[in-house]
Amino acid sequence: MNAELVNAPAVAAGLETALRRVLVGQPGAVRGVLVALLGGGHVLLEGPPGLGKTLLVRTLADLLALDFRRIAFTPDLMPADIIGTQVIGARGGFEFLPGPVFAHLVLADEVNRATPRTQAALLEAMQERTVTVAGRSRPLPAPFFVLATESAAEGEGLYALPEAQLDRFLLQLRLRLPDQEALRQIAALAGPSPLAPLPGGEGDRPRPATADDKSTAADERGAPLPLPLGEGRGEGVPPPLPLGEGRGEGPRPILDGAGLLALQRHTAGLPVASYVRDYAIRLALATRPDQPGAPALVRRYVRYGASPRALQALEAAARAHALLEGRFNVSFGDVRRVAPAVLRHRIRLNVEADVRAVDAESVVSAVLAAVPEERPRRFALGALASWRAVPGRVARWRGRPA
Amino acid sequence: MQASWQRERDATELEGLLEPLRRRLWWQRGAQLVLRALCLVLAAVLVDATLAVVGLAPLPDARVALAGAALVLAALLVALVRPPSLLSTARSVDQAAGLAERVGTAVELAAHDTAGPTAVVQMADAAARVRALPATEIVPLSGPRHYAVLAAGLGLLAAGMLLLAGLSEGAPGGLLPLRHLLEVVSEKLNPAHEETHAAAPTRSEVDARLAPLYQQLDALRANEAGLSAEEVAAQRAAAAQQLADLAAASRAQQQALSELARALQGTAAGREVAENLLQGDYQRAADALAALGRESDQLSPAGRRQLAEALRQAQAGLRPLSPELADRAQRASQALNGRDYRRTEQALGNLANAVAEAGRGVVPQGDLGQLGEALAEQGADLDAALAALGGMGLEGAGQAQSQTSGPPGSGPPGTMPGAAAPADASRLGAPGAPVPLDNLPSLDGAPSAQPPDPDRPSVLAPVSIGATSGGAPTAASGPLTATGETAAVPTERREVVRGYFGNEGGR
Numbered sequence: 001m002n003a004e005l006v007n008a009p010a011v012a013a014g015l016e017t018a019l020r021r022v023l024v025g026q027p028g029a030v031r032g033v034l035v036a037l038l039g040g041g042h043v044l045l046e047g048p049p050g051l052g053k054t055l056l057v058r059t060l061a062d063l064l065a066l067d068f069r070r071i072a073f074t075p076d077l078m079p080a081d082i083i084g085t086q087v088i089g090a091r092g093g094f095e096f097l098p099g100p101v102f103a104h105l106v107l108a109d110e111v112n113r114a115t116p117r118t119q120a121a122l123l124e125a126m127q128e129r130t131v132t133v134a135g136r137s138r139p140l141p142a143p144f145f146v147l148a149t150e151s152a153a154e155g156e157g158l159y160a161l162p163e164a165q166l167d168r169f170l171l172q173l174r175l176r177l178p179d180q181e182a183l184r185q186i187a188a189l190a191g192p193s194p195l196a197p198l199p200g201g202e203g204d205r206p207r208p209a210t211a212d213d214k215s216t217a218a219d220e221r222g223a224p225l226p227l228p229l230g231e232g233r234g235e236g237v238p239p240p241l242p243l244g245e246g247r248g249e250g251p252r253p254i255l256d257g258a259g260l261l262a263l264q265r266h267t268a269g270l271p272v273a274s275y276v277r278d279y280a281i282r283l284a285l286a287t288r289p290d291q292p293g294a295p296a297l298v299r300r301y302v303r304y305g306a307s308p309r310a311l312q313a314l315e316a317a318a319r320a321h322a323l324l325e326g327r328f329n330v331s332f333g334d335v336r337r338v339a340p341a342v343l344r345h346r347i348r349l350n351v352e353a354d355v356r357a358v359d360a361e362s363v364v365s366a367v368l369a370a371v372p373e374e375r376p377r378r379f380a381l382g383a384l385a386s387w388r389a390v391p392g393r394v395a396r397w398r399g400r401p402a
Numbered sequence: 403m404q405a406s407w408q409r410e411r412d413a414t415e416l417e418g419l420l421e422p423l424r425r426r427l428w429w430q431r432g433a434q435l436v437l438r439a440l441c442l443v444l445a446a447v448l449v450d451a452t453l454a455v456v457g458l459a460p461l462p463d464a465r466v467a468l469a470g471a472a473l474v475l476a477a478l479l480v481a482l483v484r485p486p487s488l489l490s491t492a493r494s495v496d497q498a499a500g501l502a503e504r505v506g507t508a509v510e511l512a513a514h515d516t517a518g519p520t521a522v523v524q525m526a527d528a529a530a531r532v533r534a535l536p537a538t539e540i541v542p543l544s545g546p547r548h549y550a551v552l553a554a555g556l557g558l559l560a561a562g563m564l565l566l567a568g569l570s571e572g573a574p575g576g577l578l579p580l581r582h583l584l585e586v587v588s589e590k591l592n593p594a595h596e597e598t599h600a601a602a603p604t605r606s607e608v609d610a611r612l613a614p615l616y617q618q619l620d621a622l623r624a625n626e627a628g629l630s631a632e633e634v635a636a637q638r639a640a641a642a643q644q645l646a647d648l649a650a651a652s653r654a655q656q657q658a659l660s661e662l663a664r665a666l667q668g669t670a671a672g673r674e675v676a677e678n679l680l681q682g683d684y685q686r687a688a689d690a691l692a693a694l695g696r697e698s699d700q701l702s703p704a705g706r707r708q709l710a711e712a713l714r715q716a717q718a719g720l721r722p723l724s725p726e727l728a729d730r731a732q733r734a735s736q737a738l739n740g741r742d743y744r745r746t747e748q749a750l751g752n753l754a755n756a757v758a759e760a761g762r763g764v765v766p767q768g769d770l771g772q773l774g775e776a777l778a779e780q781g782a783d784l785d786a787a788l789a790a791l792g793g794m795g796l797e798g799a800g801q802a803q804s805q806t807s808g809p810p811g812s813g814p815p816g817t818m819p820g821a822a823a824p825a826d827a828s829r830l831g832a833p834g835a836p837v838p839l840d841n842l843p844s845l846d847g848a849p850s851a852q853p854p855d856p857d858r859p860s861v862l863a864p865v866s867i868g869a870t871s872g873g874a875p876t877a878a879s880g881p882l883t884a885t886g887e888t889a890a891v892p893t894e895r896r897e898v899v900r901g902y903f904g905n906e907g908g909r
Contacts, residue, residue, distance in 0.1 A: 329504055
């Protein structure tokens with residue numbers, strides 16, 4: 001038996017446990033990020049600042065011993081600032097200077113602040129996993145994982161992501177403010193404030209700048225990342241950083257890039273039973289307002305529902321969730337758990353929904369409530385054999401349009 | 403190659419693990435389906451029997467039992483011909499043990515011959531999970547057990563309701579003997595019930611009708627000195643005539659009511675009426691009959707038919723004795739055969755009135771005996787009085803005799819065929835004692851084959867001194883007078899009077 005495959009759930013569970021130790025009070029976000037990572041997709045995060053999005057991705061990079069880059073999206077950010085550009089090299093010829101997208105883990109901060117052109121450059125790289133510069137396609141490193149955040153503020157200077165580009169994200173996760181207990185743990189983990197170091201301690205002495213320091217400084221300015229040439233990257237896929245090197249006191253890695261790829265491969269191979277797949281299909285169909293089984297909320301407020309890609313995403317995410325649950329098969333519960341994060345950004349609501357403040361979250365909840373799991377059939381005598389099925393049948397019958 | 407072999411081995415092992423569970427699941431679902439159908443049938447019977455108890459529906463009959471049996475058999479058939487598949491078993495196991503579709507997925511992988519390391523690992527995982535679970539936990543038999551308890555409870559309730567409904571109406575099938583047994587036990591436990599019924603009758607009205615005859619005899623005794631011997635004899639003979647007429651009419655009514663009682667005795671609904679009639683409590687019998695009419699809508703169809711048939715048969719026997727009672731019994735029978743409850747109530751009410759009226763016409767034999775004794779004490783010789791009456795030419799008396807008295811029977815005078823011996827007549831002197839109807843001495847010697855004339859005045863008609871109950875204008879309208887021009891008093895009448903009062907009447 002394949003020992004690597006047998007150990008895959010344990011490795012995934014270890015990854016999750018380590019992430020939870022660092023990112024306190026956001027178990028759903030941790031699970032969602034890991035689902036997207038194992039499912040081979042990308043994540044769009046929503047939430048107020050200060051919830052540890054950067055910490056999450058940085059810790060993930062540490063645990064996986066992968067390269068991490070953060071791109072702060074601004075209105076003046078150009079596509080070349082992301083994907084890289086051609087420069088004249090020392091030998092006189094053009095050399096490709098890779099952009100920050102050439103990293104295993106990329107944090108695209110406030111992606112809706114950049115212009116649509118820049119957004120499209122990133123989203124194309126996400127989808128194709130290649131970058132074309134000067135007519136030459138350059139593959140992105142594998143594994144490649146983008147965690148983008150959206151600014152929740154409204155106003156001038158924001159460019160909302162179009163539906164076609166939203167569809168490229170496997171999951172859309174929403175971070176919520178932690179509760180009292182989580183805040184207490186966060187405060188306990190923080191230790192002494194870095195703003196007030198102890199006199200005579202290590203913090204008083206000047207420390208030579210490193211590449212990470214530059215990157216961090218650039219992040220704080222909100223400017224495009226000034227990538228120094230040939231510093232730790234070079235052409236093509238940068239090698240993963242050695243364990244514990246250049247990352248201060250971060251967590252020790254428990255997996256490398258090759259291990260993550262194997263994990264992703266195993267996840268993609270998990271079987272889905274026919275009746276579970278039927279359930280996922282019925283869920284996707286129920287988000288369409290023209291379908292007879294769609295609930296009333298969908299028929300009234302949804303402009304168009306989930307695409308076929310949404311169904312693929314639903315299966316991929318459910319597989320990853322099953323592995324994180326320690327199983328080698330997908331269950332109804334997996335599909336139900338991942339359905340909100342998979343479907344909410346793929347459902348386009350109409351104007352009436354905006355007026356009545358109906359969000360996609362409630363629509364997906366209505367879909368989940370309206371589509372029952374298929375139970376094993378007993379006998380042909382429906383009501384006599386299974387009385388419990390009657391309310392479900394009535395609900396489905398009521399859900400049909402007149 | 404190794405993965406394929408391992409997959410085959412896991413698939414076989416999984417099938418081996420699931421097969422006993424499949425059989426157990428088959429049994430569980432089959433039993434549950436049959437018991438559910440049984441519960442459904444018993445609940446329907448319970449509702450039907452409850453409605454029958456409160457009078458809103460007839461008792462469930464054989465058709466209901468057949469339909470219920472058919473439903474249960476159909477459920478059994480479905481359970482037998484549709485065993486659960488292996489996939490269905492696997493999914494049930496997943497559902498019962500919370501295995502998150504592990505076993506179902508493994509069965510699908512095995513069925514589709516899916517190869518690859520993931521399939522092997524998945525099937526091995528599923529087999530390990532199933533192996534660790536006890537069968538009683540995966541396929542518990544608590545469901546069928548609960549339904550069995552529910553079915554037993556419903557069955558007991560339904561049987562109780564059927565029994566309760568059968569006590570007031572014709573009980574179906576095997577419950578009838580049980581009902582009779584309960585009635586016997588009830589009667590044995592409460593004997594005072596019968597005594598209360600027996601002591602109930604009051605006959606003040608009939609007694610009052612005898613008062614004029616007593617007054618007539620008193621007046622005759624007081625004025626005997628101023629009358630001639632012929633006049634005294636004629637008046638005594640007239641009193642004797644009236645007494646004979648009264649006794650004959652009473653006898654006819656009594657026989658009619660007895661006939662009705664015999665007919666009703668065989669019905670469930672009319673048994674109470676019959677018992678009251680046989681005990682001589684005619685008013686109570688009439689009340690019971692009227693109550694039966696008011697509650698006729700609660701009678702089952704079978705009970706209605708039974709009662710209608712009994713009344714129909716009774717009216718044939720009643721016709722010669724009491725045409726009015728016969729007509730009303732016939733109308734009640736016809737009404738019971740129909741579905742008009744108001745008409746049935748009215749017809750049974752009319753029959754009850756007729757029964758009460760006939761009952762009032764029945765004179766207590768003890769009172770008649772007392773009057774006869776008084777007459778004998780005064781007249782000393784009834785034969786002489788009747789001869790004098792005949793000599794005075796009382797035509798009406800002769801006619802009345804021919805109308806009220808039938809041909810003499812084969813037995814001795816004053817007895818019915820097969821009835822009590824003439825010596826029993828001495829017992830008639832006991833006033834107020836309840837005498838069984840069949841043991842009473844007859845005035846006619848035998849049941850009258852000739853029906854009484856319906857135009858003849860009822861025994862309830864006021865009887866006054868000097869008036870006869872016959873149809874002759876002179877005798878009926880004017881006071882009794884001796885003319886001496888009528889035919890002789892027939893011998894039969896003498897026999898009747900003598901037979902009624904015994905040998906003492908001849909003194």
